Amino acid sequence: MNPSTPPVPWSPPTWLTPDRIVLAAVVPFAAAAALPAIWWIPRARGAIEGKAGAVAVMATSTALLSVALIRYALRATTHRGAWLRCVLGGALAGVLNAGLSLAGIGVVRDGQGGGFFADFCVGTFLGGVYGAPLGLGFGAWYAVLAGSAVRARLDPSHDGPDRVLTTAGLWLLLGGACARLAWWEAPVALSPWRIVAVGLGLAVLGAARRCARLAWLARVAAGVDPRWQLDARRSDDVRRSDDEAAGLLPLVRPGGRPQDGVLLYRANRHDRYRSASPSAPAALTALPGLASQAEADG
Structure with a gap:
């Protein structure tokens, strides 16, 4: 009869799954990058600038659609499938985001939802011009993160979540820096510099755990433990x-x-x-x- 086996040292907790790491990283990034990504568009800037609550509407819409896109990509059965779902689905999400954002801003501006459907249709039409390319870019960036999580699920190992954690940290660090530097004066719902700081912390934590695991394995091989x-x-x-x-x-x-x-x-x-x-x-x-x-x- 085998003895009870304790958790392998440096194994991640059961709640820290690759999917949860990815979803937790996407939400703050989407909120931080939503406004800088569209601030160069005069029509979008005019609809948002000076409107109370418009920044929150845009950030919320982008975050919710990003979560839906990532959840769809994470259900892929192959690494390539996750990439394709992110990129192609991102274009559709970009169109929908334009419609939902414009309609939501109209509700916040007017205090009533009577023009929600008309604004949504106008925004969706404009989304074909601006939203689709932007969504394509967001989807391609999300594909890096989704592909890492799907690979960890298809090729599981004790260090899989830590690998995704490291990837998510570097992803947030670079993404937050680009979001802030892309359009400096754009308003934001969440400071991109905070995203950079969190990303740096996650990357260091993930890398440190992987190094500690390898160091422990070397001690086991040497008979120290x-x-x-x-x-x-x-x-x-x-x-x-x-x-x-x-x-x-x-x-x-x-x-x-x-x-x-x-x-x-x-x-x-x-x-x-x-x-x-x-x-x-x-x-x-x-x-x-x-x-x-x-x-x-x-």
Whole structure:
């Protein structure tokens, strides 16, 4: 009977999933980038400038449509499919955003919704000229983030969420800087510099966790942590190898490297009937040196 296996050190909490990381990153970016992205358009600037609540309407509409687009992209079954959904869906979202934003600004300006449908139609028509190209650009930028999350789901590993966290951090850092520098005097619902600061923090956190995981694995390989050990999967015993791998994730994304090693947790049990503590497999890892030694030992 296998001993109870504790969580592998530096594994992310169960609530920190790639999809949640992406959605949490998209919302503030959309709110920060919505106005700078359209401030160069005279008609849009005239409809928003000086209108109380117009900035909030534009930011809210952009954020909601961005969430809908990302959720649609995250349901893709391939990495390429996520990219295509973001780019093509982004163009449609850009058209809808123009209509919803203009209609919402009209409600805020007039204090009544009687002209909502007419403003939506006018905005959607104009969206074909401006909204579609802008939405295409937003979608292409979102594709970087969505593709990272879909890859983490299709090729799962213990470091998958941390990889997405690092990508999201760099994505926010660059996106926030571009949003602020693109049109300096544009009003914003959320400061792009705050997005830059959050992005930098997330990127550092994700990278630090990945480095700490690799450093810990090196200590395990050196025998520093007696609770854990590395063992090679024996290719001459297919059934045993498959049993070890069943339900286990790679500790680090393989990247084409064979997962020929197993990370084992050794329970701290000692009695007169046992010569060694029982162990339970916890994760897969690439151990080319140990694998070749196991082959030689037969």
